[in-house]
Amino acid sequence: LATLFLDRIEASDLNAFLHVDRALTLAQAQAADARLAGNEAGPLTGIPIAHKDIFVTRNWRTTAGSRMLQDYVSPFDATVVEQFNAAGTVTLGKLNCDEFAMGSSNENSFYGPVKNPWDKTAIPGGSSGGSAAAVAARLAPAATATDTGGSIRQPASLCGVTGIKPTYGSVSRYGMIAFASSLDQGGPIAKTAEDCGLLLNAMTGFDERDSTSLQRPKEDFTRSLNQSLQGLRIGVPKEFFGAGLAADVEAAVRGALAEFEKLGATLVDISLPKTELSIPVYYVIAPAEASSNLSRFDGVRYGHRAADYKDLADMYKKSRAEGFGEEVKRRILVGSYVLSHGYYDAYYLQAQKIRRLIAQDFQSALAGPDRQCDVIMGPVSPTVAWDLGDKADDPVANYLADIFTLSTSLAGLPGMSIPCGFGQGEKNGKRPVGLQIIGNYFDEARLLNVAHQFQ
Numbered sequence: 528l529a530t531l532f533l534d535r536i537e538a539s540d541l542n543a544f545l546h547v548d549r550a551l552t553l554a555q556a557q558a559a560d561a562r563l564a565g566n567e568a569g570p571l572t573g574i575p576i577a578h579k580d581i582f583v584t585r586n587w588r589t590t591a592g593s594r595m596l597q598d599y600v601s602p603f604d605a606t607v608v609e610q611f612n613a614a615g616t617v618t619l620g621k622l623n624c625d626e627f628a629m630g631s632s633n634e635n636s637f638y639g640p641v642k643n644p645w646d647k648t649a650i651p652g653g654s655s656g657g658s659a660a661a662v663a664a665r666l667a668p669a670a671t672a673t674d675t676g677g678s679i680r681q682p683a684s685l686c687g688v689t690g691i692k693p694t695y696g697s698v699s700r701y702g703m704i705a706f707a708s709s710l711d712q713g714g715p716i717a718k719t720a721e722d723c724g725l726l727l728n729a730m731t732g733f734d735e736r737d738s739t740s741l742q743r744p745k746e747d748f749t750r751s752l753n754q755s756l757q758g759l760r761i762g763v764p765k766e767f768f769g770a771g772l773a774a775d776v777e778a779a780v781r782g783a784l785a786e787f788e789k790l791g792a793t794l795v796d797i798s799l800p801k802t803e804l805s806i807p808v809y810y811v812i813a814p815a816e817a818s819s820n821l822s823r824f825d826g827v828r829y830g831h832r833a834a835d836y837k838d839l840a841d842m843y844k845k846s847r848a849e850g851f852g853e854e855v856k857r858r859i860l861v862g863s864y865v866l867s868h869g870y871y872d873a874y875y876l877q878a879q880k881i882r883r884l885i886a887q888d889f890q891s892a893l894a895g896p897d898r899q900c901d902v903i904m905g906p907v908s909p910t911v912a913w914d915l916g917d918k919a920d921d922p923v924a925n926y927l928a929d930i931f932t933l934s935t936s937l938a939g940l941p942g943m944s945i946p947c948g949f950g951q952g953e954k955n956g957k958r959p960v961g962l963q964i965i966g967n968y969f970d971e972a973r974l975l976n977v978a979h980q981f982q
């Protein structure tokens with residue numbers, strides 16, 4: 528299996544992988560073979576997997592898509608990587624992504640954009656574009672990814688694969704290079720909901736090295752895959768179907784909703800009135816946290832160091848100027864601004880208050896005695912994958928494309944994307960559409976059940 532996928536990776540021109548090392552992979556595969564022969568195998572033993580280049584790995588370089596970490600090799604494995612190694616998976620290599628996971632199109636990677644396997648003139652989505660494209664092109668049966676404001680769900684949607692961002696705190700952030708710590712959450716991208724369940728079984732669990740890791744009993748995320756959907760109440764938020772939603776995406780999503788009705792579910796009109804505010808709120812909070820997290824990349828503690836400099840301050844300045852790309856610099860500037868004295872109350876504190884209200888919107892739909900629905904459904908992305916280069920110089924256009932994924936992240940809720948049809952690309956036709964399924968905290972098993980019944 529490992530050889531099959533390594534050969535495909537070598538023959539591929541998608542730019543999905545940043546670092547592949549055949550010898551390392553084959554050594555892991557041999558160890559897995561020994562476990563299989565010795566009857567010590569679990570469900571993932573010998574299964575090839577690729578890791579987003581934001582999870583640090585001892586044997587493969589970890590760049591986070593940045594020039595800053597071009598030659599960085601971590602002295603330890605991220606918890607997620609450790610967990611998969613313990614489960615016996617075989618690492619195929621490291622996957623391209625937007626620099627420090629900032630982006631929606633994978634065009635912010637220092638190592639160049641990934642191409643969408645459905646249409647190589649299209650973006651794969653971001654920031655986990657390499658993860659989604661690799662799974663879609665069958666270069667890997669499974670991949671890890673991270674979602675801060677949509678980076679698992681949106682690329683999964685645009686590449687026609689399945690991805691789930693679990694409840695915040697379920698997957699350890701230890702060794703996951705930090706972007707916005709109160710939002711960052713790891714999760715899997717794979718072909719099906721069933722595969723995602725098996726992967727979640729391996730990658731969740733308490734980790735004392737992550738201060739926001741949740742202490743919860745281990746659960747089997749595949750336990751309810753085969754439950755009937757009879758009586759399931761699906762909330763359909765009107766704010767997810769307003770102006771700005773492309774007609775082809777709306778048609779595919781509504782088609783999926785009709786299928787769920789046939790499976791016994793009922794559609795309930797609901798409202799998440801603060802949806803629109805999720806963009807300004809997220810683009811204050813995420814850069815604020817990023818500006819702090821990225822201060823460690825100073826050419827001393829971590830990262831690229833400029834060759835010539837006058838003094839210490841000049842060294843910091845030049846190293847960071849050379850090491851970071853445009854979008855990362857933009858976020859550091861915005862983040863430092865909203866956290867600075869005199870602006871903190873007006874921007875950061877205000878954003879935190881609205882974040883709470885956004886979370887309350889979801890709770891009034893999904894929780895309490897007056898709850899209206901069991902899950903929420905809608906589009907993941909307002910359009911299908913756009914053409915490479917189309918929005919590359921327009922950060923705000925990229926931010927606006929996150930409208931349907933940000934609120935779930937701000938609330939810390941689990942959300943997933945499953946393929947539900949195709950829309951029309953501008954050039955070569957067929958581009959995938961994803962359906963978003965959102966649940967209440969710790970309702971991942973239900974989301975996977977709902978997705979599995981549809982798939």
Ligand code: GLN
Binds near residue numbers: 630677679
């Ligand atoms: N597109 C969003 C951003 O640029 C989300 C990225 C993510 O989830 N890592 O911040």
